[in-house]
Amino acid sequence: MTYTNDKEQQRMNILTDILTRLHHGSTPEEVQAEFDEHFQGVSAIEISLMEHQLIESEKNDITFEDVMELCNVHANLFKNKVDGVGDVSEFEKPGHPIHVLKTENQAMRAALMRINRLIKNISDDALEPGLLRGLKNQLALLGQFEQHYQRKEEVMFPVMEKYNHTAPPKVMWGVDDQIRTLFFEVLTHLDSIYDTGVTALKECFDTFSHEFTEMIFKEEAIMIPLVLDIFNEDDWLHIAEDSERFGYAIVEPEEKWVPERVDFVEEKEANHSESQVEKPLDLNNLPDTQEIPFGQGFLTLKEVRKILDLIPMELTFINKDDVFKYFNNSIPDEDKVFLRAPSAIGREVKNCHPPKSLAMVLKLVEDLRSGVKDKEQMWFERKNGQFIHVTYVAIRDDDGAYMGILEYVQDIAPLKALTGMKRGLS
Amino acid sequence: MKIIDNTIDFQIPVYDVIKQHPEVKQLLVEFGFKPLTDKAMLNTAGRLVSLNQGAGKIKADVTSLRKELEWNGYEVKGVDEK
Secondary structure (H helix, E strand, O other): OOOOOHHHHHHHHHHHHHHHHHHOOOOHHHHHHHHHHHHOOOOHHHHHHHHHHHHHOOOOOOOHHHHHHHHHHHHHHHHOOOOOOOOOOHHHOOOOHHHHHHHHHHHHHHHHHHHHHHHHOOEOOEOOHHHHHHHHHHHHHHOOHHHHHHHHHHHHHHHHHHOOOOHHHHHHHHHHHHHHHHHHHHHHHHHOHHHHHHHHHHHHHHHHHHHHHHHHHHHHHHHHHHHHHHOOHHHHHHHHHHHOOOOOOOOOOOOOOOOOOOOHHHHHHHHHHHOOOOOOOOHHHOOOOOOEEEOOEEEOHHHHHHHHOOOOOEEEEEEOOOEEEEEOOOOOHHHOOOOOOHHHOOOEHHHOOOHHHHHHHHHHHHHHHHOOOOEEEEEEEOOOOOEEEEEEEEEEOOOOOEEEEEEEEEEOHHHHOOOOOOOOOO | OOOOOOEEEOOOEHHHHHHHOOOHHHHHHHHOOHHHHOHHHHHOHHHHOEHHHHHHHOOOOHHHHHHHHHHOOOEEEOOOOO
16 A cells, blocks of 8 residues: 555654554553554554554564554553444344444453452452352353454454455454463462462452453454444354354343345235236246247246346346345356355345445445436456456436446456457357 | 443342343352243243342342352342341
């Protein structure tokens, strides 16, 4: 990435400077004020991108460990910030992976507070067995953070990496492992409390507790804003599904998250029973072989299906209500530019895109709907040698009413490469 | 964000206690509230009976329940100790 913007370049320099100082032994407290001054209001994603660039760059000696330290500085910045709250989004609904993550964090913080209370109340001369038993109980409960971390690492991180955010997961995973080690030390100290004493346990737990709480802040202040910005609804569905395998910490999701979708099968049946009289064709019972009038001629349903799956383009159709309704299957998945999932049929188009590209998509849909445009074309090269040409075209009824958008995508590299002529059979 | 509260109220229905603190269920079961493992019981009796009343029903001492919860780091309120 190159920074054309002076301000961005300036920030990059400051971040480099801060990280270099951390690398050479400055404490996070020493750089906090400077960080706050320059990075207040800068998005987590932007900062993580810069960190990423600095770790990768050969020009400095900044390491993962330095960025890990900066994580605390960064989280501190967000701690002081009050975010405006919008309306209830999908991720605020029970069962959504983000809701689950936050509920667990809440439950784990509560457990942490209980343990803190207990540890405050024990002393070497009065080791109440009941209290020790309770403490063990509560630590075992808190130990379920393992499920929380594993889910994050095994299910969410790969999706972040898919979008080329490789540095934040790596850094966070490193800190997770440190926290695991600290927790293990706490358990060891508790097991040997009659030998090693209460003070050692207290000190060890304080260190763990601090890092553990910091991680909660990192998840909520950096990771969550970041992933909410880049994941689309299919990613979240996939994450929700894969999460069950790893289990949950302290609290189970109250319900399964089901995003709102339109069900075409039911809709069709409902329409069918209402308007049966007017409909000349009973589509539900139409034999595959019956001839249906199409444009200038006739086609059977089977022929339509075969033809659509033969046209050498990726066809995608969204209807007038912006609902993703159809895609054809003529291109093998590995060659497709936009891989579509059958499970996405029925989704609103605004949910099929990450927030990053959403504004452009919605603008395009609006322009095609309103008639500002009838068509939009884009083209780009892919690393695999394909030259992709994409067309979005508005579909309008005979009276001009908007019916939806057809997208067709084709690899024109083979066509561009043609020269001369070929007028005979192969 | 919801305010974290580790207080257990002995006067409200057990169902509500568990709703607020799901992790307490296991503790209560181990203490002697065996019927709580049964979802149907939790949804019926659990909605009617408080911890104070429940302790009486399983012939347990409400003071030892209070202690058990405090030993697990909870604060308690409304304990009906005679």
